[in-house]
Amino acid sequence: MTAVRCIDLCKTYRQGDQDIKALDHLSVDIEKGEFVCLMSPSGGGKTTLLNAIGGLDIPDSGEVWIAGERIDQMSKGQLADLRLANIGFVFQAYNLIPVLTAQENVEFVMQIQGVPAAERHDKSFAILQEVGLKGLETRRPAEMSGGQQQRVAVARAIVSRPELVLADEPTANLDSKTSAELMELFTELNEHHNTTFVIATHDRRVQAYAKRLVRMLDGRIVDDIEQHAA
């Protein structure tokens, strides 16, 4: 089954008096269970594409289908439901709610989903341990390092086992060891739960884990290769 289908997406931003094509007639299909890495230099359109797939941003033209449903025409409420039920996000710039503790941030999505408190607590506790944040459950984001915050964001994205995880530069603030651990975790989820991953990065260390590498430039796909784990 096709998890993500993008057909002829265009998105143009105006910057000063010049138009920037963040997405330029881009089409791509991603099957369920794929582990895709979007690679490009900064400004290549990765974030714009992830936002379109996640229904956070509507492209100027083209179609976006998630799990067989067309989403670029959905209402805000429908999109919110879709994200809540199906998609785990790790955002590039801003991820955590500052007034909530690490554990509360992880529980946030489950809370809106209506997961019972005890289950929520157990799951968030376990996942924080998995991402190496045991003991930091009650810290607020401001009391954690950039890398720790990033891991909380990852924990939140995967804790309710979404079908699709969209991660924008998830290793940007992590050292090599932690980023390797994170990628291992992603790989494991991908293999055991058949979770679809789309990861935007320009980090070469991340590439190695990808089973499919999509290279972008100026809003277009310039290269799309399957690769087998090293």
Add this chain to the structure above:
Amino acid sequence: MRMFVVLSRLAWRYLWRNHRRTIVMLSAIAVGAWAMIFMTALTRGMVDQMIVDGISVIPGHVQIHDPDYLDDPSINNRVAYSDAELAARFEDLDRVAWAARVRVPAVVTSERESRGVTLLGIDPEAERSFSFIDYDAVDGRFLEGPDDNGIVLGAKLADTLETRVGKRVVVMSQDPENEIADRGFRVVGLFHAEMEATEESLAFVGKRTAQKMLRIGDSVTEVAFVGDDYRDVEPLYSKVVERVDDAVQVSRWTEVDTYLGTMMGMMDGFMLIWVIVIFLALSFGLVNTLVMAVFERIREIGLMLALGMKPAMILGQIIIESMMLLSVGLLIGDVLAWATIKPLEGGIDISIVAKGMEMFGASSVLYPNLDVDDVILANVVVLVLGFFASLSPAWRASRYEPVEAITKV
């Protein structure tokens, strides 16, 4: 419900993120609520006092008259029942005092001056339970019975007439045939009242003496009843109505003294206006606080929307935050008001500023009256209006585009 808990926790945390602003706003709300309630209690106390004083002049909570009397309070419009008939009709009234009296306009003339007054022919025993006059505190003596030949004047009136206890005055009025009815009286007593107006305008004589002077046999112009509570005269009113027929008209005191009645009716309206005016002042601060709180949180709101929160939940979160702020502020204000009013319930002496007030029928000791209904009114108005004031900032917050919020670095 579950959502409510989630949103409440977020709202509460956000409220305390900016301590300073929240505390400033809480203080403003608390002071506002305090001012609403405190002023209301003072005004309520003042009006209550005016009414109590006023009723004791009328006096009575319910009265019966001839159907034409209120429009034309003339000696010709007398109550259709004789003394014996009145006694038969009202004897069985429980916990109700009643008295029949003659009330006519008259002129009192002393050796030097004359003044228009309201002449009341009364049975002092029947009136004892609801008269504002303390019979024992009268200079000289009070009337001793319906046949007393003396007259009791207000102390102020006696001053104006330049007369005193022991002197004689002439009282002049009209009989039913429009003939002059007059009689000489010896001043036997001078009474004191809270209000100058009362002291200046009332003269008491024996009921039967008045009836003889006015040549009206044993008839009276009004019968007055006093029940438990002047605020709620309906039970008394219906009891009296049950016992009379069409020959007379039964009125509540608010209908007899329309000035006081209107006053009492206006009171509630006044409270509401006062509360709303203070709220309007508060609402600027409130809306401003919310707008700030939303503005500095654009990215977080965007993030929540991106994670799957619906716009309605953002709306709810901001409104809950506002309601929390208001509730806590109100609570502090209520306690503050209670703590400041309670010690003053014994009365505040405002005689320094009260000279002018007596003219309007206010007395010089103010008894603040903390009415639970007024407190509830103030709180409800603030919460309800606060809710509406919060809608616009909350609505704006819920309209943010998640992507703009989260991609800004």
